[in-house]
Amino acid sequence: MARHVFLTGSPGVGKTTLIQKASEVLKSSGMPVDGFYTEEVRQGGRRIGFDVVTLSGLRGPLSRVGSEPLPGRRECRVGQYVVDVTSFEQLALPVLRNDSTPGNRLSSQNTQELKYACTKKLFSLLVTMRMYDQLQH
Structure with missing residues (x-):
């Protein structure tokens, strides 16, 4: 059985919905589930950014269009979006550091530890990502 599953697809096909439904089914069957x-x-029908949402229900800004950097926040610009690195680290990284995962001590600066955790069967991944079509770009 596959331990790590990577799903790709165009925007709006249901990748996030699948994550939400799969986590509900796993939780209801007694499996420990954590993630984001x-x-x-959207505002007025227009996309203005993205939020990071944990499976436990916490939510925070991930990025916003044309936002001005906030004082005391670590941010970077990706295209038209300002990414709130601080918010991401506060919400998403604790999920990856979950104490129920033995030996898992991750930090945003050290992806080697994430690689180790994945290869040593400390947890399984269900990952979705937007499909990139080179012909359209």
Whole structure:
């Protein structure tokens, strides 16, 4: 059985919905589930950014269009979005550091530890990502 599953697809096909439904089914069957996903934020029918949402229900800004950097926050710009690194680290990294995962001590600066955790069967992954079509870009 596969331990890590990576799903790709165009925007709006249901990748995030699948994550939400799968986590509900696993939780209801008694499996320990933790994680996060990103969710589009719209205002007046227009996408203005994304939030990071944990499976335990915590939510915070991941990015916003044209936002000005906030004082005391670590942020970077990716295209039209300002990414709130501080918010991401506060919400998503504790999920990856979950104490129920033995020996898992992750930090945003050290992806080697994430690689180790994945290869040593400390947890399984269900990952979704937008499909990139080179012909359209």
